[in-house]
Amino acid sequence: MLDRIYPYVVRVAAVLLAFMFLTPIVWMLSLSLTPEGGRLFGNGFNVSFDNYATVLNRAPIFGWMGNSLMVSTITTALVLLLASMAAYSFSRIRFPGSRVLFVLFLSAMMIPGEATLIPLYLLMRDAGLLGTRVSLILPAIAGPMGIFIMKQFFDGLPKDLEEAARIDGAGFFKIWYRIFLPLSRPALAALGIFTFIGAWNDYVWPLISISDKAYMTITLGLPMFQSSYNQEYALPMTANALAAIPVLIVFLIFQKQIIRGIAFTGGKEM
Amino acid sequence: MCGPAARRFLFDPSACKTYSRIPIPVRTFRASAPNPKGVTATMASKTLSSSKNTGASARSPRSTLRRQGWVTGVLMVLPYTIFFLLFSLIPIVYGFGVSFYDWSLLGDKTFVGLQNYTNLMQDEEFRTNLLNTVLFTLVSVPLMTGLGLLLAVLVNSIRKGQAFLRIAFFMPYVLSVSVISSIWVIFLQPYTGLLNRILRGIGLINNEIFWLSDSTLAWVSIIMATLWWTMGFVFVLFLAGLQDIPESFYEAAGLEGANRWQTFRYVTFPSLSRVTVLVVILQTISSFKIFGQSKLITGGGPAGATKTVVFSIYENGFQTFQMGYASAIAFVLMLVILVISLLQTFLMRKIGE
Numbered sequence: 001m002l003d004r005i006y007p008y009v010v011r012v013a014a015v016l017l018a019f020m021f022l023t024p025i026v027w028m029l030s031l032s033l034t035p036e037g038g039r040l041f042g043n044g045f046n047v048s049f050d051n052y053a054t055v056l057n058r059a060p061i062f063g064w065m066g067n068s069l070m071v072s073t074i075t076t077a078l079v080l081l082l083a084s085m086a087a088y089s090f091s092r093i094r095f096p097g098s099r100v101l102f103v104l105f106l107s108a109m110m111i112p113g114e115a116t117l118i119p120l121y122l123l124m125r126d127a128g129l130l131g132t133r134v135s136l137i138l139p140a141i142a143g144p145m146g147i148f149i150m151k152q153f154f155d156g157l158p159k160d161l162e163e164a165a166r167i168d169g170a171g172f173f174k175i176w177y178r179i180f181l182p183l184s185r186p187a188l189a190a191l192g193i194f195t196f197i198g199a200w201n202d203y204v205w206p207l208i209s210i211s212d213k214a215y216m217t218i219t220l221g222l223p224m225f226q227s228s229y230n231q232e233y234a235l236p237m238t239a240n241a242l243a244a245i246p247v248l249i250v251f252l253i254f255q256k257q258i259i260r261g262i263a264f265t266g267g268k269e270m
Numbered sequence: 271m272c273g274p275a276a277r278r279f280l281f282d283p284s285a286c287k288t289y290s291r292i293p294i295p296v297r298t299f300r301a302s303a304p305n306p307k308g309v310t311a312t313m314a315s316k317t318l319s320s321s322k323n324t325g326a327s328a329r330s331p332r333s334t335l336r337r338q339g340w341v342t343g344v345l346m347v348l349p350y351t352i353f354f355l356l357f358s359l360i361p362i363v364y365g366f367g368v369s370f371y372d373w374s375l376l377g378d379k380t381f382v383g384l385q386n387y388t389n390l391m392q393d394e395e396f397r398t399n400l401l402n403t404v405l406f407t408l409v410s411v412p413l414m415t416g417l418g419l420l421l422a423v424l425v426n427s428i429r430k431g432q433a434f435l436r437i438a439f440f441m442p443y444v445l446s447v448s449v450i451s452s453i454w455v456i457f458l459q460p461y462t463g464l465l466n467r468i469l470r471g472i473g474l475i476n477n478e479i480f481w482l483s484d485s486t487l488a489w490v491s492i493i494m495a496t497l498w499w500t501m502g503f504v505f506v507l508f509l510a511g512l513q514d515i516p517e518s519f520y521e522a523a524g525l526e527g528a529n530r531w532q533t534f535r536y537v538t539f540p541s542l543s544r545v546t547v548l549v550v551i552l553q554t555i556s557s558f559k560i561f562g563q564s565k566l567i568t569g570g571g572p573a574g575a576t577k578t579v580v581f582s583i584y585e586n587g588f589q590t591f592q593m594g595y596a597s598a599i600a601f602v603l604m605l606v607i608l609v610i611s612l613l614q615t616f617l618m619r620k621i622g623e
Contacts, residue, residue, distance in 0.1 A: 003530075007427075014421075014425060017421065018439065019438075021498065022441070024453050024464075024498065025441065025453075027464050086349075086351070088346060089342075089344075089347045095344050108359070109611075110608050110611040111607075111608075112604060114603060115365065116358070118365055118593050118600060119360075119362070119365035119368060120361050121587070121588075122364070123360070138356070139357040139358075141350075142353045142358040143358075172339050173342055173345075201446040203448065204561050208587075233456045233459070237452075237456055240449045240453055243449050247445060247446075248444070252437070255437050258444070263506040263509070263510040264510075266506070267545070
């Protein structure tokens with residue numbers, strides 16, 4: 001008896017849970033489409049985009065998203081470039097001291113970024129970089145996780161690959177960008193997704209570094225805009241929706257790659 | 271899932287092989303590596319022609335190339351190393367130095383030795399924040415791991431519509447901490463918030479719950495929001511782990527006549543031990559670093575009841591500008607996380623055996 005109904009119980013439970021998970025997001029969208037004091041399902045179905053117009057008038061949401069996009073994209077590109085280059089060297093070249101250096105980088109993975117907020121603030125201030133978008137990019141590149149992930153991937157590639165290239169006289173650098181980079185697209189994609197989401201969502205360091213509204217990322221600007229609304233919920237919710245919709249669209253388009261990338265990178269983290 | 275064995279893998283690359291989908295060649299690229307089984311270099315290269323042991327096959331041209339390669343090798347590591355020095359290593363050392371000073375924002379500094387650390391031990395507020403963080407970790411990590419595993423097992427047993435379930439559970443994870451915090455603040459409002467309305471609708475409560483004005487409920491709120499936000503991450507790690515379990519394990523269990531619970535207890539769960547340790551450690555570390563949710567959902571309130579360790583760093587460093595004191599807190603945090611990470615290495619090695 002129990003055996004026969006079990007599959008149905010599982011299915012019903014999973015679907016119920018899935019709707020529970022989606023509820024806050026659906027509610028966010030429905031609030032944002034309802035004018036303050038109005039009702040979405042009052043007399044029929046009244047969708048209004050007034051809230052969106054108001055929020056976009058009062059806060060530079062698109063500017064903040066532009067900053068986020070810029071910071072996250074440059075961070076991701078540099079991480080992919082520098083980490084894969086260094087990882088290739090660690091995997092295939094092995095200069096004297098390379099092993100020690102690699103162990104040093106790996107042990108730095110145990111250091112939380114939160115522990116270096118104070119010195120980073122002091123150093124950035126002395127360098128005159130505090131409050132700039134550059135100050136958001138630089139520390140994010142120094143994370144060693146990318147090296148570890150790319151080295152693992154390169155270590156798994158067969159030797160035969162580069163033999164032929166080497167016989168043809170190609171140097172290590174050329175082998176890296178002509179053979180290894182094209183082959184490691186899946187690993188680069190996974191690392192890229194992981195890095196991008198991390199940079200986009202970073203909150204504490206931008207909170208400390210950036211004070212000029214024009215340079216804020218969306219993660220930083222959003223709460224600042226919302227903090228001026230206490231009893232009004234439609235506008236803060238609309239701001240949430242504006243920040244969330246592009247991210248959710250990108251997620252829905254690339255969900256397979258994103259979920260796989262997170263599982264791949266997360267499984268190798270630390 | 272070879273990754274978590276990061277540090278172990280450094281010492282014993284072959285230990286990785288059984289767990290990784292990507293085979294990792296043993297002792298790659300080492301012309302001087304001892305030749306196993308006493309075969310000659312040429313024989314080895316013929317018999318084991320593919321990925322393993324080719325390092326021994328072409329000794330002399332390789333070693334010249336290796337020497338020429340040193341320069342390239344160093345040059346390729348250099349750009350990252352510069353970033354690492356400037357934004358990771360130097361800040362750590364500098365921060366450690368700052369923690370021995372009474373250091374104001376304007377740069378007035380006096381060496382005070384260990385005083386920041388001794389003050390820390392007497393600081394009532396820091397102790398409360400540390401305790402809060404530990405309690406949050408102790409409650410949220412088992413919940414996150416257990417529920418994430420449950421979701422993964424549920425979804426894994428469903429073929430039709432699996433993609434929809436995966437999307438639904440993972441979706442909140444791609445949102446930023448600002449968005450999820452604000453959604454939850456509004457979601458939890460008394461009278462107007464959806465949660466109270468739902469709870470009243472299904473008859474679970476009669477009176478309004480003031481989620482964010484009671485210190486226990488404020489923590490419950492933060493935990494609920496955090497579970498909703500990051501459960502997707504735990505879920506996909508477990509799901510990947512489940513899908514790595516060979517079908518033959520289940521067939522064997524079926525032949526033995528194991529029931530559903532026994533199959534889970536003796537086949538599924540043991541096969542997930544590495545993923546479980548990984549999830550527990552990752553969640554413990556990230557729970558210890560919690561800041562955004564506490565800052566944005568409760569503002570640390572009511573009356574400081576939801577402040578955390580990173581909150582202490584933030585307040586002391588950037589609101590009262592006691593840089594030395596804040597650095598000392600940061601070092602305590604670093605130490606705790608270091609211990610957790612070392613514990614992970616130890617556990618992973620044990621499971622690997």
